[in-house]
Amino acid sequence: MKLTSFLQDGKLTIALAGEIDHHCAKEYIAAIKAKIEAYVPDICVLDFSEVGFMDSSGIAVIINALRCMNKIDGTLKVSDLQEQPKKVFAASGIDKLVNITEVYK
Amino acid sequence: MKFDNYMILEFPSKSANEAFARAAVACFAAQMDPTLEEMGDIRTAVSEAVTNCIVHAYPQQIGMISLRCRILKDNVLDIVVKDKGVGIDCIEKARTPMFTTGGADRSGMGFTIMESFMTWFEVSSAPGKGTTVHMRRKLQRKK
Numbered sequence: 001m002k003l004t005s006f007l008q009d010g011k012l013t014i015a016l017a018g019e020i021d022h023h024c025a026k027e028y029i030a031a032i033k034a035k036i037e038a039y040v041p042d043i044c045v046l047d048f049s050e051v052g053f054m055d056s057s058g059i060a061v062i063i064n065a066l067r068c069m070n071k072i073d074g075t076l077k078v079s080d081l082q083e084q085p086k087k088v089f090a091a092s093g094i095d096k097l098v099n100i101t102e103v104y105k
Numbered sequence: 106m107k108f109d110n111y112m113i114l115e116f117p118s119k120s121a122n123e124a125f126a127r128a129a130v131a132c133f134a135a136q137m138d139p140t141l142e143e144m145g146d147i148r149t150a151v152s153e154a155v156t157n158c159i160v161h162a163y164p165q166q167i168g169m170i171s172l173r174c175r176i177l178k179d180n181v182l183d184i185v186v187k188d189k190g191v192g193i194d195c196i197e198k199a200r201t202p203m204f205t206t207g208g209a210d211r212s213g214m215g216f217t218i219m220e221s222f223m224t225w226f227e228v229s230s231a232p233g234k235g236t237t238v239h240m241r242r243k244l245q246r247k248k
Contacts, residue, residue, distance in 0.1 A: 084145035
């Protein structure tokens, strides 16, 4: 699992990297939950620019992050999806639940 | 059925083997000269099928997963992922989007993604005997 984060003006950006599958999903879910609970941000952005591959386990990571943000009345955004994760997003229908920003940086 | 080439792999249901399985299939499929998108689709479907074996077929123990890939005529990649685990009670229910018996860290989208990323997809299962996922992907020929 590779994850970095920074907080600025109530916006928490969490950058994920590498491949997200069931093998590492639980760690990502727990780490993102811990960050959101620690910082209680208004907006949380999951930066996917360095994620080259994800399967449906990545969807579970997003859904769990969404649950955490809903609990504190915050907004979840997902940014900079590469082509393969973008396709998994579309196939799962989660792109209708989460705000996906094309160019974040 | 006629086929050009094939490979068979067998490995234990350890989650570290998810990445191994999709990488192995991608390496095998490379000889078919797939596009980047096709390669991504194949890796995703294999990852879903193998994850299902690890999470659902063998929930309490480590069991064997077998993976067979064949290259059929007209540039079709044929993939079979087989386990001897607990099996599926109701396949129709298991294929329903968002349905999962796997808990909060699972999305219930595995079969949906395999179906939408492959050109043909079939799952057969018997409770207590195991599950076989059979899928095919026709690859466009590059000019």
